[in-house]
Amino acid sequence: MRSFLGRDILSLRDFERAEYFRVFQVADDLAPYARNRRNGELLKHKTLVTAFYQPSTRTRLATEAAMHRLGGRVVGFSDVKMTRAGDFYQESIKDTVHMLEYYGDVIAMRHFQQGAPAEAARWASVPVINCGDGWGEHPTQVLTDLYTTWKELGTLDGLKVLLVGDMRMRTMHSILYAMSQFDMEAFVVSPPEMSLLPEFKAELDARSVRYREVPAAADVVGEADVIYMEPVVQPDYTKSRDERAGEVGQTPGAYRITRELLRDKGKRGAIVLHSLPRMDELPLDVDTTRHARYWIEAFNGVVMRMALLALVLGAVE
Ligand code: CP
Numbered sequence: 001m002r003s004f005l006g007r008d009i010l011s012l013r014d015f016e017r018a019e020y021f022r023v024f025q026v027a028d029d030l031a032p033y034a035r036n037r038r039n040g041e042l043l044k045h046k047t048l049v050t051a052f053y054q055p056s057t058r059t060r061l062a063t064e065a066a067m068h069r070l071g072g073r074v075v076g077f078s079d080v081k082m083t084r085a086g087d088f089y090q091e092s093i094k095d096t097v098h099m100l101e102y103y104g105d106v107i108a109m110r111h112f113q114q115g116a117p118a119e120a121a122r123w124a125s126v127p128v129i130n131c132g133d134g135w136g137e138h139p140t141q142v143l144t145d146l147y148t149t150w151k152e153l154g155t156l157d158g159l160k161v162l163l164v165g166d167m168r169m170r171t172m173h174s175i176l177y178a179m180s181q182f183d184m185e186a187f188v189v190s191p192p193e194m195s196l197l198p199e200f201k202a203e204l205d206a207r208s209v210r211y212r213e214v215p216a217a218a219d220v221v222g223e224a225d226v227i228y229m230e231p232v233v234q235p236d237y238t239k240s241r242d243e244r245a246g247e248v249g250q251t252p253g254a255y256r257i258t259r260e261l262l263r264d265k266g267k268r269g270a271i272v273l274h275s276l277p278r279m280d281e282l283p284l285d286v287d288t289t290r291h292a293r294y295w296i297e298a299f300n301g302v303v304m305r306m307a308l309l310a311l312v313l314g315a316v317e
Contacts, residue, residue, distance in 0.1 A: 004311035008121040009129045012139045012174045017181040020156075024147050026316050027300075027307040033069045034302050042315045043072035049104035050076030051096070051120075052131070053085065053111045053240055058276060058301060059131045059140065063108045066305035070315070075103055080240055097123045106313055109133075112240045127312040134238050135168045141275050142174035144304040148297050149226055152271050157183040164217050164255055164281070165230030166194040170237070171275045173200065175228060179209050186211035187220040189255060191232055216254035222265045227257055227291075229274040231281050251281040259285045266291065273297065 001018045033040050048067040052060050056078070064074045080086035085096050093111075097120045100107050106127045109117045114134035121128040132138045150156055161179070163172055167190040176196075179186060188196060188211050195213065196204075204211060214220050221227065232255050235242035257272060274282050274294045286292055310316045 003317070004308075005314040005317075006127055007312050008117075008127050009139055009308055009312065010118050010121060011130065011137050012142060012177040013137075015139070015178065015181065020143075020146060020178070020181060023143060023304070023307050023311065024150055026311055027147055027303045029316070030070070030306045030310060031303045033306065034299060039069050039071055041071040042310060043067065043070040043313060046106070046309075046313050046315075047073040047075060047104035048309065049100045049107045050074065050078065051100060051107055051109045051111075052076070052078045053080040053109070053116070054132065054237075055241060056110055056131065058298070059110060059138075060108070062298075062301040063129070063131065063140070063305045063309075065302050066309055069302065070306055070310060072309070073104075076108075086240070093119045094123045096120075097128075101125050106309060112238055114238075129308060129312070132170055134170070135173075136170050137174045137177075138170040138275070139174050140305060140308060141171050141301075142178055143308070144297055144301045145171075145175065145228065145273050145275070146178060147304055148273060148293055148300045149271065151300070152293055152296070153225060153269075159225040160185050160187065160223050161226040161228055162187045162189065162217060162220055162224035163211075163228050164189045164257060166190060166232050166234050167196045168194055168237075169230045169234075171228075171230060172196075176200075176204055176209055176211065177207070179211075180204075180207040184210070187224065188213045189215070189217045189220075191252070191255065194232060217257060218254070218261060218265060221257070221261060221270075222267060224267060224270055227266075227270060227272045229257060229272065229278075229282055231277075231279040233279040233281070248279070251279060256281045256283070257286065258283055259289055262286065262289055262291050 114136035
């Protein structure tokens with residue numbers, strides 16, 4: 001297995017099976033810090049730089065919380081308009097990163113341009129963690145999703161996963177790449193205008209990822225062990241910021257997972273994951289079903305980022 005020391009976490013495209021389990025193991029080892037709400041000292045000599053060019057609640061704060069839990073320091077920005085990249089100068093990623101690399105020991109970046117964290121990694125002498133790039137990928141979220149599934153169901157192999165929502169989403173790309181490393185099968189449900197792109201499907205085929213496109217969630221929900229959701233009422237992820245203008249649309253029934261659907265057709269032990277935030281595709285009353293696992297993901301999201309920070313900074317092998 002490749003060492004994680006100094007490594008960029010940009011994509012799950014080439015993440016290897018053993019590496020998932022190593023990350024899960026480290027997450028388990030570090031979880032007591034978060035569970036006991038006690039900050040440790042593992043990274044007390046290290047500083048995280050967060051560079052968020054797009055809004056975030058979970059990813060930025062979970063990554064920052066993870067650094068605090070391990071005793072590290074955090075500097076960064078969450079509003080690009082207050083930096084030189086977001087004003088008259090439109091400062092380039094290269095120039096920005098040449099500054100940031102001296103302000104800390106690891107950079108966590110979210111950007112509206114696909115590939116921006118990879119571009120940052122070309123110029124940074126410290127590891128770069130992709131916290132979501134345009135429609136590209138969202139590796140730390142999907143590592144959290146897979147870790148949650150593994151904890152809840154005890155395995156990843158042999159599972160059938162129903163993917164519902166906008167298949168242009170970065171989470172959907174990362175999870176489908178990850179499936180190449182496990183004996184998993186996906187049902188893919190999305191509106192036609194949000195379906196998997198032909199070039200991405202060709203890549204999945206080349207990687208022997210098993211998936212089948214299906215018109216409606218109700219058609220296959222009875223076979224799914226894991227239901228993984230994204231909205232279809234979405235902002236434009238290629239924009240730095242997409243404000244809501246007036247009324248937003250409603251999610252068609254084919255792309256909603258309701259309490260009634262789970263009751264009438266769902267597998268007894270199926271779990272529902274959602275990267276959040278949600279719209280109306282996942283009604284609030286699903287929260288109190290036995291299927292909901294998206295709040296456990298809030299905890300696991302911190303633990304996963306603790307594992308990744310500890311690994312890339314060499315605090316654990
Ligand atoms: N899951 C996720 O990426 O959420 P945020 O946009 O709030 O970070």
